[in-house]
Amino acid sequence: MNVPDPAASSNGFGIRTERVSRSYKMGETIIRAVNEISLDVRKGEFLALLGASGSGKSTLLNLMAGLDRPSSGSIVAMGRDLAGMSGEELAMHRSRTVGMIFQSFQLLPRMTLQENVELPLRLAEVPRMERPTRVQEALASVGLAGRIRHRPSELSGGEQQRGAIARALINRPMILLADEPTGNLDSKTGEEIMGLIAQIHRPSSGEGRTIVMVTHERALAERYADRIVTLSDGGISREERLR
Amino acid sequence: MKIGDLAELATRNLREAILRNSLTTLGISVGVASLVALLSLGVGLQQLVDRSVAKAGLFDIVSVRSRQSAPFGQPGGGRRNPRDAVDVAPPRPLDDAARKEIAGLPNVLEVNPEIRFTAEARVEPVSQLVMVSGMAPSSESSGTLDGLNGHFFSNADAREAIVQGDLAKRLVDVGKAPASLLGQEITLRFAQRQALPPPSDAAPGDPPNRAVGPDEEAMGFSIVPTEKKFRVVGVTPASDSGSGQVGFNNAGIYLPLAVAEKLEVVQQGDLRDISRAAPASGTRYAALNVRVTSPNAVAQIESSVTRMGFTTFSLIDVTRNLRTFFAIFDMFLGIFGSLALAVASLGIINTLVMAILERRREIGVLKALGAADRDVRRLFFAEAGVMGLAGGLFGVLLGWAIGRAIQVATMIYLKRQGVNAPNIWTVPWWLVAGAIVFSVVVSLASGIYPASRAAKLDPVEALRYE
Secondary structure (H helix, E strand, C coil): CCCCCHHHHCCCEEEEEEEEEEEEEECCEEEEEEEEEEEEEECCCEEEEEECCCCCHHHHHHHHHCCCCCCEEEEEECCEEHHHCCHHHHHHHHHHHEEEECCCCCCCCCCCHHHHHHHHHHHCCCCCCCHHHHHHHHHHHCCCHHHCCCCHHHCCHHHHHHHHHHHHHCCCCCEEEEECCCCCCCHHHHHHHHHHHHHHHCCCCCCCCEEEEECCCHHHHHHHCCEEEEEECCEEEEEEECC | CCHHHHHHHHHHHHHHCHHHHHHHHHHHHHHHHHHHHHHHHHHHHHHHHHHHHHHCCCCCEEEEEECCCCCCCCCCCCCCCCCCCCCCCCCCCCEHHHHHHHHCCCCEEEEEECCEEEEEEEECCEEEEEEEEEECHHHHHCCCCCCCEECCCCCCCCCEEEECHHHHHHHCCCCCCHHHHCCCEEEEEEEEEEECCCHHHCCCCCCCCCCCCCCHHHHCEEEEEEEEEEEEEEECCCCCCCCCCECCCCECEEEEHHHHHHCCECCCCHHHHHHCCCCCCCCECCEEEEEECCHHHHHHHHHHHHHCCEEEECHHHHHHHHHHHHHHHHHHHHHHHHHHHHHHHHHHHHHHHHHHHHCHHHHHHHHHCCCCHHHHHHHHHHHHHHHHHHHHHHHHHHHHHHHHHHHHHHHHHHHHCCCCCCCCCCCCHHHHHHHHHHHHHHHHHHHHHHHHHHHCCCHHHHHHCC
């Protein structure tokens, strides 16, 4: 597949949504989960999406991830419009452009940590020879080099989320999408995970990543994010620039 | 995703629900086993018949007779071969000229006269009425005499005989083996032709032979009983059916063809020939056996000989029908065998649909990590294929074991009934390969619905699934 150079065509935006809507039909009723949201996320920006349950923040994140398609409007990620992409191209977008982490970690319980982290490499058809080194490096970067053979059930919540972060970053995506990454963790572990995400956002060396994080916790968002966008009833109700 | 990764993930997934997947695979194995066991019996029976016919040296021989031989009013009299072409030549005598002409046809190895006559065989004090036949030297290597006790004729003119095993049993003393006849003298008493002297040489008191014209004089003969002795050099194995017949000419005693020709025995057709006025070149033959290079050449030779004005017969026609019968028989066996595999395929569908329900969230994760619908579809296909392959391999082994058990049981039963037990069970390589391929194809076909259902799962919903 011919993928254009994102840096050349994104005009400084990591993700840009333009009047994007997502509606669902429940019986005769049409529910607008996301209603004409226009939002620009600059490359390298850390955006926190806040809002009550059902405000549309996870739906918006799924649209940005290419897991869902908008009912109308457009989403441009690293210069490419997701609305016009085929299923295969969207899969490529999920594999190469974005990495996702979830509240419930979503590590596959039957696989070891190593196998979980290797999974995106298999899907991206990375040569077998390269994989062990990359998995080892990714796990070392989140402090789990010693737990490579463990299954998720043998890891703590924080370790599982760190494993999930390693898996999300193994294909070196430019955007990290996090759906309530600390929601299932105690506050101390949540702080650790946020510290790790902040490090991914602005590493001590090398290029940082664009981060969009859905969270309920305003305090965490204020502490780590560059900008907070609050959603309400599928639309943007408030926008605060912090840094 | 690459094939290697797909296969690895598929086998890994199957191992996770080992009991359920093993039972499904066992279901496939039973289906394949029933298919293999039934078809191996069908193939075995077909090969048994083929072997019997081939052993008799029948596939590469065309029997040629004069079309004049069967008169109207007798069964088959005046009947034309359905393959007779429009340009068939008029009937002509089967004589030396015709023999030479047939021998000159392409793909003809040899043309031998068919010498068959009834004689009384005597090994003192037992005597038995038997059919005697001349046997060409080429029969030694044709497989007709496989398992012969003793040896073939020492030369073409030897006064030697080969006796069929069941006849030998009757000729030897009770309790003795048929092979004990080897080396003994056997006396044959038969009807011999003796040429009549020309009318001028007739004795003064003889009545004038007005029926004999100038052309028929040479064929005029009288019939006299004659006895000749032969040394038994070979005894064929007793036939499975005990019919006492073996080989193309189905006889109890075989003599070297050249010796049989010189015996001047009276054969069927001699009286017909003498009543006919058609001129002949040299010896007239009741029938000629034409040995061809391969069974594939039989049809062509039959066609050529028919056009020359003779009728032909070969067992290719008979075996063609037999093969059709076995093809249909095998097809029915295959259908019955496949029924179990069809039931097993429902098991695969059930197993994979269950797997989709259980692994819904996993499918969502795979898609979130970059799996396309195609990857998910191929993963489930691969799982169906691995089950099919494993089931096919195990099923072939199981089918082999079942077929073997049936063979052993049949042998024991037939031996108890006092019948020689033939091999009725064969597992050819094509059946092994075909069964495995069929198993994989059926499994993949069974995986179509679950795989497409898995591929179409909405990843957002799948990730929410608890």
